[in-house]
Amino acid sequence: xxxxxxxxxxxxxxxxxxxxxxxxxxxxxxxxxxxxxxxxxxxxxxxxxxxxxxxxxxxxxxxxxxxxxxxxxxxxxxxxxxxxxxxxxxxxxxxxxxxxxxxxxxxxxxxxxxxxxxxxxxxxxxxxxxxxxxxxxxxxxxxxxxxxxxxxxxxxxxxxxxxxxxxxxxxxxxxxxxxxxxxxxxxxxxxxxxxxxxxxxxxxxxxxxxxxxxxxxxxxxxxxxxxxxxxxxxxxxxxxxxxxxxxxxxxxxxxxxxxxxxxxxxxxxxxxxxxxxxxxxxxxxxxxxxxxxxxxxxxxxxxxxxxxxxxxxxxxxxxxxxxxxxxxxxxxxxxxxxxxxxxxxxxxxxxxxxxxxxxxxxxxxxxxxxxxxxxxxxxxxxxxxxxxxxxxxxxxxxxxxxxxxxxxxxxxxxxxxxxxxxxxxxx
Numbered sequence: 344x345x346x347x348x349x350x351x352x353x354x355x356x357x358x359x360x361x362x363x364x365x366x367x368x369x370x371x372x373x374x375x376x377x378x379x380x381x382x383x384x385x386x387x388x389x390x391x392x393x394x395x396x397x398x399x400x401x402x403x404x405x406x407x408x409x410x411x412x413x414x415x416x417x418x419x420x421x422x423x424x425x426x427x428x429x430x431x432x433x434x435x436x437x438x439x440x441x442x443x444x445x446x447x448x449x450x451x452x453x454x455x456x457x458x459x460x461x462x463x464x465x466x467x468x469x470x471x472x473x474x475x476x477x478x479x480x481x482x483x484x485x486x487x488x489x490x491x492x493x494x495x496x497x498x499x500x501x502x503x504x505x506x507x508x509x510x511x512x513x514x515x516x517x518x519x520x521x522x523x524x525x526x527x528x529x530x531x532x533x534x535x536x537x538x539x540x541x542x543x544x545x546x547x548x549x550x551x552x553x554x555x556x557x558x559x560x561x562x563x564x565x566x567x568x569x570x571x572x573x574x575x576x577x578x579x580x581x582x583x584x585x586x587x588x589x590x591x592x593x594x595x596x597x598x599x600x601x602x603x604x605x606x607x608x609x610x611x612x613x614x615x616x617x618x619x620x621x622x623x624x625x626x627x628x629x630x631x632x633x634x635x636x637x638x639x640x641x642x643x644x645x646x647x648x649x650x651x652x653x654x655x656x657x658x659x660x661x662x663x664x665x666x667x668x669x670x671x672x673x674x675x676x677x678x679x680x681x682x683x684x685x686x687x688x689x690x691x692x693x694x695x696x697x698x699x700x701x702x703x704x705x706x707x708x709x710x711x712x713x714x715x716x717x718x719x720x721x722x723x724x725x726x727x728x729x730x731x732x733x734x735x736x737x738x739x740x741x742x743x744x745x746x747x748x749x750x751x752x753x754x755x756x757x758x759x760x761x762x763x764x765x766x767x768x769x770x
Contacts, residue, residue: 427456447484534565572596607640625652632674642678701730
């Protein structure tokens with residue numbers, strides 16, 4: 344369509360020129376005494392057009408001639424700029440390929456080319472970022488080569504360059520340098536320095552996933568368990584881990600926080616620092632109760648912590664793994680001396696609803712033994728002793744049966760029970 348329009352326009356122009364030039368009888372007379380020259384109007388128009396074209400071409404030629412030195416300078420600067428970018432790219436390629444010495448040399452070559460361009464008066468709009476990246480690549484290579492002096496020198500230069508307010512640059516450049524510095528501090532096992540680097544970041548940058556991951560590692564290295572736990576919660580909220588991994592990390596940190604308590608008051612404070620979802624984790628609740636027993640604290644409070652795990656086990660016998668069921672039974676057994684009637688009713692009800700559960704039989708038998716219900720205790724412990732898989736509970740069950748037999752002066756059953764308990768110890 345466009346070609347057809349251009350063709351029609353060309354025909355129209357040709358027709359107009361033909362009509363104007365064909366019937367144009369005008370003349371132009373030029374008097375140059377003593378001569379007189381008569382020229383047709385068409386010839387004069389053609390001469391003017393040709394003169395204009397020749398004059399324009401001459402001016403263009405002169406402009407090109409006088410611009411040759413400027414073009415030569417621009418070409419040289421362009422070549423140096425290409426060399427600069429090539430060196431920067433080469434430094435990146437050498438770094439990711441594991442050739443750290445070559446990467447450092449390429450980064451230093453990029454810095455040299457940038458200085459040359461600056462000395463020649465060439466102003467690159469991205470000059471500051473080029474310098475920062477070159478120093479960062481050189482520092483990364485020095486870190487891989489264990490040249491900490493060179494790494495610190497390049498790092499400081501990168502920080503100085505990125506902090507220059509007179510040059511327009513994105514703040515992400517400096518934040519990237521600080522994040523790399525924090526990572527290098529972690530590699531050097533200097534968690535305090537890594538945390539200090541992270542604290543220098545703006546508030547928004549501190550909540551980025553990469554910064555939170557670094558903070559989590561640094562807090563764990565520096566044994567700041569509570570800070571690590573709070574950071575892990577943020578990472579789980581940002582979906583930085585899978586659900587299973589996030590739950591495992593939070594569970595481990597919560598357990599570590601409870602393990603750091605050295606008296607019941609500290610343990611209670613640590614427990615209050617946990618979220619409601621973390622307190623309902625069976626592993627965390629069981630560990631907290633075990634710590635309370637070990638610290639000789641309030642056992643009634645510990646049983647309250649165990650209640651969600653207990654209800655979960657009762658509602659779904661397979662809701663907890665075998666290991667957790669055993670740990671729960673041990674934690675409750677440790678407080679049977681002070682157990683109240685409500686908990687005894689829970690244990691008896693659970694055992695009646697799951698009569699084949701050896702762990703519940705053992706727990707109910709030990710509870711009956713504490714309440715001096717000898718016959719029922721013997722019956723339940725005997726059934727448990729036949730089905731328990733955990734060696735420690737199996738040994739305790741037969742030791743309790745041996746004690747009950749000795750109290751009845753039944754030497755034969757006592758000897759059999761002692762024998763079974765001894766077999767576990769010797770195995």
